[in-house]
Each structure stands twice: as structure tokens, then as C-alpha cells.
Amino acid sequence: MTTMTAPAWRDEKVLGFGMAVGGPASVLRPTTAEQIADAFAEVKKSGGSVALRGAGCSYGDAATAVNGKVLDLTRMNRVLGFDPLTGVATVEPGATVRDLWRTSIQFGYWPKVVSGTMAVSMGGAAAMNIHGKNNYTLGSFGECVRSFDLLTPRGELVHVTRESDPELFHAAISGFGMLGCFTRFEIETKRVHSGRLKVWGIVADDLEHNLRLLEELRSEADYLVSWLDLHAKGKGLGRGIMHRADQFHSGEDPEGLRFCEPALQDVPPNLFGVVPKGWLWPGMWGAVHLGQVGLVNALKFKAGSKEQRHSPYIQSHGAFHFLLDYVPRWQWMTKPGGLIQFQPFVPKAEGARVLRTLIEKCQAAGHVPYLGVLKRHRPDPFLMSYAVDGYSMAMDIAVSSRKSRRASLWQLCREMAEIVLDAGGRFYYAKDAVLLDSSFERVHGSEAVAKFRALKQKWDPDRLLQTDLSRRLGV
Numbered sequence: 001m002t003t004m005t006a007p008a009w010r011d012e013k014v015l016g017f018g019m020a021v022g023g024p025a026s027v028l029r030p031t032t033a034e035q036i037a038d039a040f041a042e043v044k045k046s047g048g049s050v051a052l053r054g055a056g057c058s059y060g061d062a063a064t065a066v067n068g069k070v071l072d073l074t075r076m077n078r079v080l081g082f083d084p085l086t087g088v089a090t091v092e093p094g095a096t097v098r099d100l101w102r103t104s105i106q107f108g109y110w111p112k113v114v115s116g117t118m119a120v121s122m123g124g125a126a127a128m129n130i131h132g133k134n135n136y137t138l139g140s141f142g143e144c145v146r147s148f149d150l151l152t153p154r155g156e157l158v159h160v161t162r163e164s165d166p167e168l169f170h171a172a173i174s175g176f177g178m179l180g181c182f183t184r185f186e187i188e189t190k191r192v193h194s195g196r197l198k199v200w201g202i203v204a205d206d207l208e209h210n211l212r213l214l215e216e217l218r219s220e221a222d223y224l225v226s227w228l229d230l231h232a233k234g235k236g237l238g239r240g241i242m243h244r245a246d247q248f249h250s251g252e253d254p255e256g257l258r259f260c261e262p263a264l265q266d267v268p269p270n271l272f273g274v275v276p277k278g279w280l281w282p283g284m285w286g287a288v289h290l291g292q293v294g295l296v297n298a299l300k301f302k303a304g305s306k307e308q309r310h311s312p313y314i315q316s317h318g319a320f321h322f323l324l325d326y327v328p329r330w331q332w333m334t335k336p337g338g339l340i341q342f343q344p345f346v347p348k349a350e351g352a353r354v355l356r357t358l359i360e361k362c363q364a365a366g367h368v369p370y371l372g373v374l375k376r377h378r379p380d381p382f383l384m385s386y387a388v389d390g391y392s393m394a395m396d397i398a399v400s401s402r403k404s405r406r407a408s409l410w411q412l413c414r415e416m417a418e419i420v421l422d423a424g425g426r427f428y429y430a431k432d433a434v435l436l437d438s439s440f441e442r443v444h445g446s447e448a449v450a451k452f453r454a455l456k457q458k459w460d461p462d463r464l465l466q467t468d469l470s471r472r473l474g475v
């Protein structure tokens with residue numbers, strides 16, 4: 001296939017979101033499926049490989065290719081249609097979670113599954129099969145995909161539904177960009193009766209209290225997520241603030257209908273209407289580099305009692321879901337070393353023991369996460385699933401620019417990974433930068449890995465699609 005104005009490859013620095021991994025790469029930004037096909041053909045001819053990349057929000061090396069080629073899909077970002085009767089959106093792969101909700105909310109719909117940042121693209125959301133704060137009830141992103149078009153490295157554009165090709169449907173979603181490039185999706189959203197949510201902040205005194213709250217509330221709450229103070233030791237180990245949010249029923253919040261206006265959902269650019277939030281990260285950089293994160297966490301935990309007293313309160317969907325977008329470029333606070341996120345998924349029965357052990361190990365090694373987030377999950381039907389009937393604990397850890405400290409962090413994470421895998425736990429590649437190839441089968445089981453490898457051989461026999469992650473895992 002040929003196109004009139006072909007985009008050009010450019011030399012750029014392509015890093016993971018955490019800035020701790022990645023490097024130089026040659027980048028192409030196609031605007032049509034034909035241009036992707038042309039790029040595939042060109043790379044194949046040269047005997048090389050190419051990494052697919054969405055918005056680059058994966059923390060590690062899932063969308064990087066050091067000294068290689070990268071296809072950046074962010075220019076294919078149109079919302080092609082929205083059916084107000086069914087709530088189904090038709091989108092291109094580079095359209096973001098923000099593009100999706102800005103379209104759907106006007107018709108009284110909200111995406112069923114959203115990540116903690118709205119910058120994520122639909123292609124990246126499907127390839128990683130992302131989850132939200134409602135994973136225990138509504139499941140993963142893939143469960144709300146009705147169909148997708150996939151351009152395979154063999155050059156075919158296939159339209160796939162659960163019914164037409166269940167095997168490819170359940171492997172391409174969760175398949176971290178290894179089987180083809182998504183070029184279009186049909187995505188289901190859900191009806192909402194207000195532009196706002198009812199929110200409770202609940203103080204959890206320790207890890208066990210946090211886990212108990214997740215179990216007690218999960219049959220009734222629409223969303224649950226706990227912020228953890230991972231600096232706390234002793235009796236307060238694993239303490240935090242659980243946030244529960246519920247949707248309003250029809251007619252319960254007439255005032256909230258006004259908030260179906262997208263501008264009233266967006267995260268405001270200024271703090272108190274004055275200070276540009278883009279200026280906040282240098283202050284946070286100070287906290288990280290002057291060793292004040294423990295103090296900041298303790299103050300935040302203390303403020304939780306006040307929040308609990310004033311609960312429930314009302315928040316827009318956007319404000320509740322996209323807290324991390326409140327501070328643009330917050331990840332720069334970890335410069336120059338950057339950050340990694342380590343997010344183990346642990347079966348329920350092992351949750352308390354394993355998560356406690358991991359927190360203690362981080363504290364003993366002096367690599368205390370500056371942020372911890374606890375969620376409840378349930379299994380999903382996708383081939384490369386990371387989900388378990390249990391918990392995940394996302395730990396954001398600053399990476400030192402000193403080589404020895406960086407090495408000791410990687411060592412710590414690998415030791416923690418052993419504990420998680422021994423307990424039947426799993427890992428999520430959107431957040432991974434440390435796993436070894438020997439872990440790949442242990443995460444998914446040998447049968448699932450054999451199936452995935454067979455599909456890779458079928459749809460990508462020349463191994464055109466590769467990333468730093470896929471090479472690290474020996475996919």
C-alpha cells in the first residue's frame with residue numbers, strides 16, 4: 001500500500017513514563033492504517049523490528065525500543081462516532097481516555113474502565129488490558145471492547161469480535177502489542193445519572209484494616225481504592241485512606257446533571273485558581289530529594305481524619321478518577337534518576353502476609369515507595385492476564401542516579417518478585433521494568449505462554465513487533 005504524504009522517521013529519545021528506562025529510537029507517527037502497513041512493510045524489508053507505542057504512559061519499557069524503531073500512534077486520535085442509544089463509541093487507537101469521556105459524558109455516559117491518568121490511549125489501554133478502581137466489579141478494559149480492527153504484521157487488516165475469533169480477541173487484548181496494531185475500536189460505556197460521584201474517605205489504621213474494608217465494601221461500592229502511607233512502621237504498617245465512590249441513581253442528584261458538561265469535569269490547570277499546577281513539581285522534587293516524603297505522608301494520613309468527618313462529599317467523575325493529573329509532570333520530581341512502579345497482584349488468601357512482607361522489605365532496604373495504592377481485583381478471561389482474585393499494591397519508588405543504589409533497587413524488586421510468584425501472584429507489564437525472562441511462564445503458566453507463543457508465530461512469523469519489554473521477557 002502507498003500513501004500520498006508519508007510521514008518521516010525521526011531520531012528521538014523514547015523513555016518509559018518513569019524516565020528510568022528507554023533511550024534513543026527512530027520514531028514514525030502514522031495517521032492512517034495504510035501508513036502503518038507501509039511502515040510494517042518497510043521495516044520487514046530491512047529485516048528489523050518495530051515497537052508500537054500509544055501515549056507512552058507505561059512506567060517501564062513496554063513501549064520503548066532502545067536504538068530501534070517505534071511507531072507512535074498518537075496522531076490517529078479521532079473519536080469516529082458515538083451512539084447515544086447504546087453508549088458505544090467508535091475510536092481510533094490514539095484517542096485517549098480523555099477523548100472518550102469528553103465525548104460520552106455529554107450524552108450521560110462514562111467509560112466503564114478508566115486508568116488513574118486520562119492521558120492513556122485506547123490502543124495502549126487494550127494492549128495492556130488496563131483496570132480501574134472498579135476492577136473487582138466491572139472487570140478490565142477488554143471486557144468493554146465490542147470489536148477491534150487489527151493490522152497484523154502479515155499485512156492483513158482483520159475485524160475481530162469475541163464471537164468471530166475468540167482466540168485472537170482474548171490474546172490481542174492483553175498481548176502488549178505483540179500480535180498486531182489496533183487501528184479502530186468499538187467501546188461500550190455505561191449510563192450515569194449525574195456528572196458527579198458520592199465519595200467517602202475512610203481512615204484505615206493498618207494493612208489488615210485496609211484489606212478488611214475492601215472485603216466489607218466491595219459488594220456495595222462502585223469504586224474502591226486506598227492510598228497507603230508506606231513509610232509507617234510497627235502498628236501503623238500499611239495504614240492509609242480508603243476512598244469509596246458511588247454513582248448517583250436516576251433523579252438523586254439533579255444538580256449534578258450540569259456536570260455532564262465536559263469543561264466542568266476537566267482537571268483545573270491552576271491551584272486555587274491562581275498558581276499554575278505545572279509549577280508544583282519542583283516543590284515535590286524538594287520533598288523527594290530532601291528526604292521529606294515520610295513527613296508528607298504522615299501529614300496526609302493525619303488529614304484523613306478530617307476527610308472522614310466530612311464524608312460523604314461530592315466530586316466530579318474526573319476529579320475522583322484522575323487525581324494524578326492534578327499535578328502535571330509530577331513524575332519530574334524524581335529526576336534525574338526517574339521512578340519505577342512495582343505492582344504485584346496477590347491472591348486473596350496470601351494478601352496480608354505477602355503485602356506486609358514487601359512493605360517491610362522496602363523499608364529495610366531503604367527504598368521506601370513514596371506512593372502506595374491498594375486495589376481489589378477479580379480474574380478476567382484474557383490470555384496474558386495479570387488479574388487475580390485478590391489485591392494489587394502499586395508501589396512508586398524513586399530511582400537513584402547512583403549506579404549502586406539503582407542496582408540495589410533492581411535486586412530488591414527481583415527478590416520481592418520471587419515472594420509474589422511463590423505465592424501464586426502475578427505482574428502487570430504496564431508497570432514492570434525488572435522481571436527476568438524466567439518469570440514469564442511463572443506469571444501466566446506454561447499453557448498460556450505456549451498458546452501466546454503459537455499465536456505470535458502465526459500472526460507475526462518474522463517477529464516484526466518487538467519492544468524492550470518483549471526482549472527482556474524472551475517473548
Ligand SMILES: Cc1cc2nc3c(=O)[nH]c(=O)nc-3n(C[C@H](O)[C@H](O)[C@H](O)COP(=O)(O)OP(=O)(O)OC[C@H]3O[C@@H](n4cnc5c(N)ncnc54)[C@H](O)[C@@H]3O)c2cc1C
Nearest residue numbers: 052054055056057058116121123124127130131177182430
Ligand atoms: C499516572 C498513571 C496512572 C496509571 N493508572 C493506571 C491504572 O489505574 N490502571 C491501569 O491499568 N494502568 C494504569 N496506568 C498504566 C497505563 O494505563 C498503561 O501503561 C497503558 O497501557 C498506557 O497506555 P498508553 O497509550 O500510554 O500506551 P503505551 O504505554 O505507549 O503502550 C503500552 C502497550 O501498548 C502497546 N500498544 C500501544 N498502542 C497500540 C496499538 N495501537 N496496537 C497494539 N498495541 C499497542 C505498546 O506496544 C505497549 O506494549 C497508569 C499510568 C500512569 C502514567
